[in-house]
Amino acid sequence: MFTMEAIVRHRMLLMSVAGAGAAIGFTWLVLSLRKKKRKLRKVGEVTQLIVYPIKSCKGVPLPEAECSVHGLRNGLLRDRHWAVSNEEKTVVSARHEPRLVLINSSSDQGFLTLSAPEMEDLKVPLTHPSTNEVVTSRVLGHLVQGRDCGDEASHWITAALRSRHVYRLLQFEDRMKHRNPKDEYVLYTENDKVAYPELSPLHVLSEAAVEDLNSRLEEKVTFRNFRPNILISGCGAYEEDSWEEIQIGRDVTLKRVMPSIRCLFTTVDPDTGIPHAKNEPLKTLRRRSGNHHLGKGLCKQMKN
């Protein structure tokens, strides 16, 4: 697929912190979409591009994607531009409702089609009338808007999750109030804006890092436990620690922000929606690194 090249400079100060958290993979921002003349060296290859249109729901592999400052998109399927919110107007993640990972989505002919085990598919319009309420909900305590996708979507999601709570599906629209990841970590700037991701619009993971983790796990995991947008091969485990910027193909330059801090979500089996009884792979990931206070706030306990 795409070749990746990187600028390698001195290690960021943050990397010493990175070693101390239960982290794997990195969060990235788009630096530039123009080709720059710079000294680059090949560091790997892109093997998969994945979007997660609904936060915490199933990833959709893409043969190609546009890289926007708000993350990957393929036509109307945009990364984390839909989210499920509860009665308290808090966006829920698979930490709280692990069955979210079983909900699949695809888009065609003006609809987002939702599917899940033992459920009839539901077609949700990709644009909603302005009479649908704009709901302000919380992601990690910070406010973000979204348009309510209607009662049918709410009933469907609630049934698919088999939950005693009532959920609503929200859709982020371009002119709505974004979240600023700077509210959570000082490494971001005022200009960085996202819809429903936890932090960065892009998440990059190397296959080698997953392989290294698997060498210490009895029950193996796949990259799907870590939900990257860009999966890369052709580099050694944690080699990506030393990249500050990467260029993908001719046009896309990304800037690394920080290690992706891991929470209980990684313990939810992407195929069954069942959290691992012994909190793996998180437990092993933490053992490598010891202290995990870095993940505070991102790693709230799963309620059920």
Ligand SMILES: *[C@@H]1O[C@H](CO)[C@@H](O)[C@H](O)[C@H]1NC(C)=O
């Ligand atoms: C998700 O839906 C798409 C489109 O219908 C389908 O091609 C894909 O196989 C589904 N993925 C899973 C894991 O069920």
